[in-house]
Amino acid sequence: xxxxxxxxxxxxxxxxxxxEGALTLQREPGRAFVDYVRPVIRKRILLVMKAHLDRSMNRxxxxxxxxxxxxxxxxxxxxxxxxxxxxxxxxxxxxTVAKNATIDWLRARDDVEQVESSVLEQMGxxxxxxxxxxxxxxxxxxxxxxxxxKDSQIFHYCxxxxxxxxxxxxxxGMSTGNVSVSKHRVGKKVSAIAxxxxxxx
Amino acid sequence: xxxxxAIRSRTGASALEALADGSITDEERVWLEKRAASSKEWADAxxxxxxxxxxxxxxxxxxxxxxxxxxxxxxxxxRRIQIAGAALAMAASVAVVVSLDYRQSLPQxxxxxxxxxxxxxxxxxxxxxxxxxxxVVRPNxxxxxxxxxxxxxxxxxxxxxxxxxxxxxxxxxxxxLVPEDVDKDLLFVVGEFNPDAMTLAEARSPSNDWSVxxxxx
Numbered sequence: 001x002x003x004x005x006x007x008x009x010x011x012x013x014x015x016x017x018x019x020e021g022a023l024t025l026q027r028e029p030g031r032a033f034v035d036y037v038r039p040v041i042r043k044r045i046l047l048v049m050k051a052h053l054d055r056s057m058n059r060x061x062x063x064x065x066x067x068x069x070x071x072x073x074x075x076x077x078x079x080x081x082x083x084x085x086x087x088x089x090x091x092x093x094x095x096t097v098a099k100n101a102t103i104d105w106l107r108a109r110d111d112v113e114q115v116e117s118s119v120l121e122q123m124g125x126x127x128x129x130x131x132x133x134x135x136x137x138x139x140x141x142x143x144x145x146x147x148x149x150k151d152s153q154i155f156h157y158c159x160x161x162x163x164x165x166x167x168x169x170x171x172x173g174m175s176t177g178n179v180s181v182s183k184h185r186v187g188k189k190v191s192a193i194a195x196x197x198x199x200x201x
Numbered sequence: 202x203x204x205x206x207a208i209r210s211r212t213g214a215s216a217l218e219a220l221a222d223g224s225i226t227d228e229e230r231v232w233l234e235k236r237a238a239s240s241k242e243w244a245d246a247x248x249x250x251x252x253x254x255x256x257x258x259x260x261x262x263x264x265x266x267x268x269x270x271x272x273x274x275x276x277x278x279x280r281r282i283q284i285a286g287a288a289l290a291m292a293a294s295v296a297v298v299v300s301l302d303y304r305q306s307l308p309q310x311x312x313x314x315x316x317x318x319x320x321x322x323x324x325x326x327x328x329x330x331x332x333x334x335x336x337v338v339r340p341n342x343x344x345x346x347x348x349x350x351x352x353x354x355x356x357x358x359x360x361x362x363x364x365x366x367x368x369x370x371x372x373x374x375x376x377x378l379v380p381e382d383v384d385k386d387l388l389f390v391v392g393e394f395n396p397d398a399m400t401l402a403e404a405r406s407p408s409n410d411w412s413v414x415x416x417x418x
């Protein structure tokens with residue numbers, strides 16, 4: 001317990017030093033900070049973009065948003081780093097900054113899906129679409145062969161892992177309505193694949 | 202999330218995440234390659250999740266923390282130069298940059314004072330004192346030539362010994378002087394000559410081998 005507390009305290013001290021170094025805008029301290037935070041920022045951006053984009057993901061777009069987030073952190077006068085309190089874990093905080101920046105970036109390009117209220121009214125309870133998770137477990141490979149990367153993410157988080165809609169919405173910056181619609185659509189696709197699978201057996 | 206009921210097998214989505222964070226297994230890599238070969242959408246997703254290369258990381262750092270243009274640090278040799286007569290003293294004027302004499306065989310140069318992050322970098326090297334002003338001798342057209350540079354105090358005719366001279370590949374020469382030499386009327390000689398033997402009088406004599414630039418305090 002003490003060890004955990006000690007290592008957690010060490011990590012916070014390390015993070016405080018990294019942030020302090022980054023804010024000097026010197027190259028080497030900046031590099032240490034960027035190397036530390038880049039994986040978390042990039043991961044969240046990928047997750048959010050994948051959830052929102054109907055078109056293919058573009059690596060250049062991902063790189064652009066990573067750079068945008070880093071510039072917001074390091075070059076902006078209203079840098080989110082200045083608002084960070086060293087008592088808070090740094091990486092979850094920056095992950096949220098990355099999510100918000102990605103949503104802003106998507107919104108500026110009209111790439112944030114709008115909720116179709118008519119679909120919401122018609123679809124009912126999406127959980128009824130996918131009834132047998134054990135069967136889904138057996139069919140995962142088949143299903144994944146037919147889903148898009150975006151649908152695969154919904155399938156993984158919302159159907160297999162049963163992440164609540166509001167939690168997935170928080171993770172990706174989607175509205176809970178959009179999560180419901182997406183989950184419903186993916187559920188229907190999965191059901192169709194499962195039925196075909198059963199018919200072939 | 203209902204962790205108790207969570208299915209722990211990897212899906213395409215989790216294989217992509219594993220690719221991004223470097224924890225991908227060979228089996229998942231093969232699956233992703235196969236999927237990418239059959240679908241542009243998956244190929245794009247795989248490419249987007251590929252971790253950045255070292256070159257890409259470096260490019261990102263360069264964009265965030267640009268390096269100064271200088272790439273080589275060349276210590277100036279100590280010079281024993283005879284000082285020319287007082288007649289060579291330059292009249293102080295309001296002109297900031299004056300180019301006196303450009304030779305046809307050399308690219309044209311201009312000189313300016315500059316205070317920027319290069320100075321900050323030098324301070325971190327503990328090799329520059331306050332105030333850190335640099336003088337930038339810049340060719341007006343790109344050149345690959347690497348001319349000599351000498352600096353004279355035009356009032357006294359005394360040659361000055363810079364702390365550092367740095368050169369970029371594009372021919373830009375940055376010169377860092379000690380603080381007491383910064384606020385003077387200065388004369389820069391740029392070209393091909395023997396820096397250990399040149400006097401201010403010689404610098405001022407017409408030549409196709411060097412240019413003379415002045416900057417007032």
